[in-house]
Amino acid sequence: MSRETARPATAALVRRARPALQLASVTYVGLALSVVSAPMLATALGASGRGQLAAAFAVIHVLGLVAFVGLPRGIAVQDHRDESASRAAVVLVGVAGLLSASACFLAADVLAGGDAWVASAIRLSSVVLALAGLYQLGVERMLVGSRLAGYNLARACNVVLPSLGCIIAFLAGALTLELAFAITLAGQLLASLVGIAGSIGAIRRAERRPAPWRFSLSMWSSTVVDGVAWRLDQVLLAMLASSATLGVYAVASTLASASGGLTQAINAVLYGRFAADEALRIRRSRLLSLGSSALASAALITGIALWQETLLGPTFDGLLAPLAVLCAAQALNDQWQLQVYRQAAAQAHAGIALPSWIGLAAFAAVAAALALAGALDATSMAVAVLIGAATRVVVRLLSEALPARMPSAWARARGPVL
Known part of the structure; x- marks a missing residue:
């Protein structure tokens, strides 16, 4: 193969590989920052504080997995294939998020095991759960539609920004339990907003059809x-x-x-x-x-x-x-x-x-x-x-x-x- 024909072939290969490399880069950057930030969090917060930070989001993550029974992906694929989605399913996803967040808010004292700080943190983080259904719908639409820039941005908000923020705060001598919680919550809220922006098309095109x-x-x-x-x-x-x-x-x-x-x-x-x-x-x-x-x-x-x-x-x-x-x-x-x-x-x-x-x-x-x-x-x-x-x-x-x-x-x- 001559140099002239090799260059277009190489350029085409790079173009095809770029989306996967960009997605992988967010994964590995997030992993590297997590490895760096973990001992910093342990040092600044101690074992008790680190456990409180984990407890503040653990219930939110579990409910985010089970509360929507797979509907966000189903709606996203339905919308992509048929250019319309079930209005009832879209409404149900939104309502399920609000109900889950309300239940989490009301049960915070029980879920926190008597820890007043954790209970307050669960109540604050329940706003993420209220948005989680539409967030999942948005990122699923981005993924199935190959709109990977938005999908990557949502992932970066979740896996890169919290660790990076904690590292900066630690190096500045300002990392506390409250600040670590605020940084993590801010990253999840930003990701939620990106996902919700991605769900708008499906919401607008929703019509009366089976879920x-x-x-x-x-x-x-x-x-x-x-x-x-x-x-x-x-x-x-x-x-x-x-x-x-x-x-x-x-x-x-x-x-x-x-x-x-x-x-x-x-x-x-x-x-x-x-x-x-x-x-x-x-x-x-x-x-x-x-x-x-x-x-x-x-x-x-x-x-x-x-x-x-x-x-x-x-x-x-x-x-x-x-x-x-x-x-x-x-x-x-x-x-x-x-x-x-x-x-x-x-x-x-x-x-x-x-x-x-x-x-x-x-x-x-x-x-x-x-x-x-x-x-x-x-x-x-x-x-x-x-x-x-x-x-x-x-x-x-x-x-x-x-x-x-x-x-x-x-x-x-x-x-x-x-």
Whole structure:
């Protein structure tokens, strides 16, 4: 290839890669700032203050996950495909946010466990929950419509601005519990406003039509089950293993999650392309996603192998084995995310929830067997997570492949039609 023809090809490759790189950059910048700000927050607030700050937002985050039963994504896909959405569903999302915020406000004393400061903080942060439904609708519309600049801005407000603000306040000697709360709340409110701006088009075009209940509930149930599965590993280790084992596993899990940043960004870009072109080849997309996972995992594992003691200190012996296994599990989780995006773009909900349940059951069965055998450690728990992730993907692939092959197999068995 000549230099003249290589330049346009390189420029085209850069243009195609730019959205994914921009999304990944926000992920990794947010992660880096979080790592830097964590010890600063611990130093400035102490263990008690750090716990109060976490408690101020924990209930808000949980209710934001469960209160809207997947409707924001269903509405966004419906609006993108049909250029109109269900007015009743849009109103319900707004009302659910207000009701959830009101319940959170009224129950703040109970949720805070008697801590007056936390109760006041929960009441203040409940405004985020009031806006959460329309925020989720907006960011889902941006994502499915490939309007990634707004989507990236909302993510930056959530994951970059709070850590950056806390770092600046700490360096200025002004970081207090109240200021850390205000900075975090401001970032979430800014993200909410960006998301709401993205939802305006769907609100304006809403009309009387059925709400996408089956699609939304199926996608939502899969998300909830996957969220439980991805957090259950550390809960079980906390109950059944030593603190040192949990510490090694937690670090391995955090690092493995970081290895998926680039792949998740690519998946997000592909989501919009699936929505624009349903004929986009899934096999090529899967290979691209797997390739980025392999590249990021190899770089991470190599870096830890070379500089583990320098980066983490001498107390994390045995980190590499669970890290390698969890990186493989993360790659499979990212493949599952790609499948969810593909079906969401086509507004196809069939076959999403069942693999998640079977994957969770497989993980729980392996973890229980290991615990009964007294063999539960960081590496074996990572293997259980990998088996659960692999089971979920395999079940979904089989559910796709078998119906496609059964008619042709039946025709061959029946013989020619006379």
